[in-house]
Amino acid sequence: MSATTSGATRRTGTRALETAARKARLLAAATELAREGGYDAVQMRDVAARAEVALGTLYRHYSSKDQLLLAAMLDQTEVLRARIDQRPPRAGTPAERVSEVLRRACRALEREPRVTAALVSAMFSSDPDAIDVKRAVGDQLRGIIETAVDGGGDADVEVEAVVEVLGSVWLSAMAFWAGGLTDAATMAQRLDRAAHLLLD
Amino acid sequence: MSATTSGATRRTGTRALETAARKARLLAAATELAREGGYDAVQMRDVAARAEVALGTLYRHYSSKDQLLLAAMLDQTEVLRARIDQRPPRAGTPAERVSEVLRRACRALEREPRVTAALVSAMFSSDPDAIDVKRAVGDQLRGIIETAVDGGGDADVEVEAVVEVLGSVWLSAMAFWAGGLTDAATMAQRLDRAAHLLLD
DNA sequence: GGTAGGATGAGAACGCGTTCTCATCGAGCC
DNA sequence: GGCTCGATGAGAACGCGTTCTCATCCTACC
Numbered sequence: 018m019s020a021t022t023s024g025a026t027r028r029t030g031t032r033a034l035e036t037a038a039r040k041a042r043l044l045a046a047a048t049e050l051a052r053e054g055g056y057d058a059v060q061m062r063d064v065a066a067r068a069e070v071a072l073g074t075l076y077r078h079y080s081s082k083d084q085l086l087l088a089a090m091l092d093q094t095e096v097l098r099a100r101i102d103q104r105p106p107r108a109g110t111p112a113e114r115v116s117e118v119l120r121r122a123c124r125a126l127e128r129e130p131r132v133t134a135a136l137v138s139a140m141f142s143s144d145p146d147a148i149d150v151k152r153a154v155g156d157q158l159r160g161i162i163e164t165a166v167d168g169g170g171d172a173d174v175e176v177e178a179v180v181e182v183l184g185s186v187w188l189s190a191m192a193f194w195a196g197g198l199t200d201a202a203t204m205a206q207r208l209d210r211a212a213h214l215l216l217d
Numbered sequence: 218m219s220a221t222t223s224g225a226t227r228r229t230g231t232r233a234l235e236t237a238a239r240k241a242r243l244l245a246a247a248t249e250l251a252r253e254g255g256y257d258a259v260q261m262r263d264v265a266a267r268a269e270v271a272l273g274t275l276y277r278h279y280s281s282k283d284q285l286l287l288a289a290m291l292d293q294t295e296v297l298r299a300r301i302d303q304r305p306p307r308a309g310t311p312a313e314r315v316s317e318v319l320r321r322a323c324r325a326l327e328r329e330p331r332v333t334a335a336l337v338s339a340m341f342s343s344d345p346d347a348i349d350v351k352r353a354v355g356d357q358l359r360g361i362i363e364t365a366v367d368g369g370g371d372a373d374v375e376v377e378a379v380v381e382v383l384g385s386v387w388l389s390a391m392a393f394w395a396g397g398l399t400d401a402a403t404m405a406q407r408l409d410r411a412a413h414l415l416l417d
Numbered sequence: 418g419g420t421a422g423g424a425t426g427a428g429a430a431c432g433c434g435t436t437c438t439c440a441t442c443g444a445g446c447c
Numbered sequence: 448g449g450c451t452c453g454a455t456g457a458g459a460a461c462g463c464g465t466t467c468t469c470a471t472c473c474t475a476c477c
Contacts, residue, residue: 032444036454038379056343071456073418073437082434110272139390141341143256143334159350178410185389185411191342192341192392197348198355210378212346214415232474234425261464271426275469282464 023160042068042208044089051135086139087150094157111166112216118165119208161183179215186211242268244289251335286339287350294357311366312416317363319408327401337395359384386411
């Protein structure tokens with residue numbers, strides 16, 4: 018009977034939805050705690066408690082603190098990329114486009130400094146099991162730059178190298194900023210100079 | 218009596234030397250443990266035991282694990298820089314000089330992969346008290362590149378920006394390599410491409 | 418020569434990431 | 448309906464970075 022099938026499907030769907038909701042609550046709780054006190058304030062017991070989930074369940078879904086934060090970071094970078102793709106920069110030269118995109122991205126990241134610092138810390142953690150998520154995040158960042166460089170055009174080999182370098186500079190800048198070595202303005206200026214240096 | 222004075226001086230000198238020797242033993246112990254098992258194998262109790270020093274003494278000299286590793290890293294980068302300054306590259310163009318220096322530096326770092334990975338991990342740690350040492354290490358790396366770019370000449374503003382970008386790329390490359398995201402060959406190739414891209 | 422003070426040794430104690438144990442609950446299967 | 452099995456909850460337990468306590472010793476000062 019189709020009703021039975023649909024009922025069963027709905028029930029399993031419900032279950033899957035519950036799990037998805039739990040994961041979403043976990044990510045939200047981690048982000049909230051990061052917003053309140055940065056990396057150190059994201060304590061696994063607190064994340065689990067705030068998401069109303071047992072500690073073991075948290076670890077079943079995210080096998081370490083860094084994986085949890087990296088999942089949040091991947092979410093955030095995907096949102097960022099979608100938002101940028103939705104309203105791509107219209108400035109003329111590639112350098113200007115890249116500069117604008119990076120400036121926009123930095124503004125978005127600076128809006129929640131503690132959160133960003135926590136996520137960037139996770140990006141540079143030495144957790145060997147987090148390679149895949151890190152690669153995914155790196156791909157998002159590289160993709161953001163790439164679409165800004167060639168406005169929909171094909172990717173040259175030379176362009177690819179430029180994108181790679183810009184991605185490296187971006188990552189280093191975020192690491193320095195998250196580590197307290199430079200402020201946001203310096204970071205933005207450094208990115209701007211790099212973009213013009215490489216694309217003009 | 219001069220004998221008394223010299224005796225006292227010798228005694229205080231002895232004391233200072235003992236402290237210096239202790240610090241050196243601590244750095245050596247940390248490096249050894251890192252060589253054997255990377256960042257995770259550098260356990261503070263083990264470092265103290267191997268250096269034949271109490272745990273509290275270790276923490277009096279290096280206020281955290283990351284500061285200990287960063288001190289070792291600063292040592293290593295200073296040695297590296299001195300060695301490079303002693304035999305500077307003789308290739309023609311700045312790009313070739315930088316490429317050679319970075320290749321040499323990478324070879325030196327790859328000789329002890331676990332040690333380097335541990336030190337780089339510390340470089341990207343979120344320890345807020347380690348800002349000064351991190352800056353010193355960053356200055357060393359930037360200095361290495363700078364002397365390679367202008368072979369003793371003056372530093373242009375443009376040159377300074379190029380050096381900064383190359384330093385960022387170097388740091389990112391080491392972070393990716395230490396995190397297991399790329400291998401040594403990729404790292405070297407990326408640095409080479411960046412040098413030629415920025416200096417040719 | 419005696420004494421205060423800082424450095425060291427030895428080790429317990431604490432915090433937090435991570436793992437483990439066990440009880441419970443709900444969904445699919447007979 | 449009874450059963451099995453994977454997911455979850457609750458919380459203890461473990462490992463390691465870090466801090467704290469207290470005894471001891473050595474140097475500087477009087």
